[in-house]
Amino acid sequence: MHRKKGHRTPLIITVALVGSALPTIAHGQSVSSDPGPVVDRVLEAYGGGDAVRSVDSYRQEGMLVTARGAAHGQVYRISEGASKLSVLVDYPGRSEVRLLEEDVAWRGTSPASLTPVEGPLQGAMALQAARIALPRLLDELRAETELAGPSDEGMAVLVVRVGQDLLLRVYVEEETNLIVRTESVIESAPAVVGFATNYSDHRSVDGVVFAFREETYASGRHTATSIIESVELNPEGPRARLPIPQGN
Secondary structure, three states: OEEEOOEEOOOOOOOOOOOOOOOOOOOOOOEEOOOHHHHHHHHHHOOOHHHHHOOOOEEEEEEEEEHHHOOEEEEEEEEOOOOEEEEEEEEOOEEEEEEEEOOEEEEEOOHHHOEEEOHHHHHHHHHHHHHHOOOHHHHHOHHHEEEEOOOOOOOEEEEEEEEOOEEEEEEEOOOOOOEEEEEEEEOOOOOOOOEEEEEEEEEEEOOEEEEEEEEEEEOOEEEEEEEEEEEEEOOOHHHHOOOOOOOO
């Protein structure tokens, strides 16, 4: 079990303003059928394929600040690949809990209050689990990944189909081969809403690189900042589970 804050790698800052309708794989994009070279470079930038594949799960702890500093909460995430994710955001006086296991998702204010969610809410959680599983997900889903672009900023864009109506667009910075932005699309939603995340403050934890800062957007509007304070690889026992929310 490892728990380290890690060592800094070059800081990458980008700005993403995602519109209400994001393009899908075939809409007006020049697409290559072979994303392999870009995926290989990404894996190497994150510590190498063997190191990335050695992380079956990880635990993150940090602070989540909503837009304009309206609320501060302690955030806990336990990622176990693209199909299993546990998230707790513990604000003063209230909590939010989200769980995803394969195709089933739950949300609530405490473990006892969890209720199943379906449709776009479940899709949003599946996309969150997928992006948190990067870059290993790119290695595992090479057959479902296409190379589009370049973007307006000159970045390679990998488009990954992570579900029947779920797309994840992954922006790779040319100089470092680090992932600096993702955009998520739920094609079956009544009104297509674009969700985006910018990544910066990349650091190495036991030889595997993680982004320690995330900026999230919905339809171009900044919604929150996540500042990661620690990353623990392959946690075991109680460390592999969410803590009980305060006051519950």
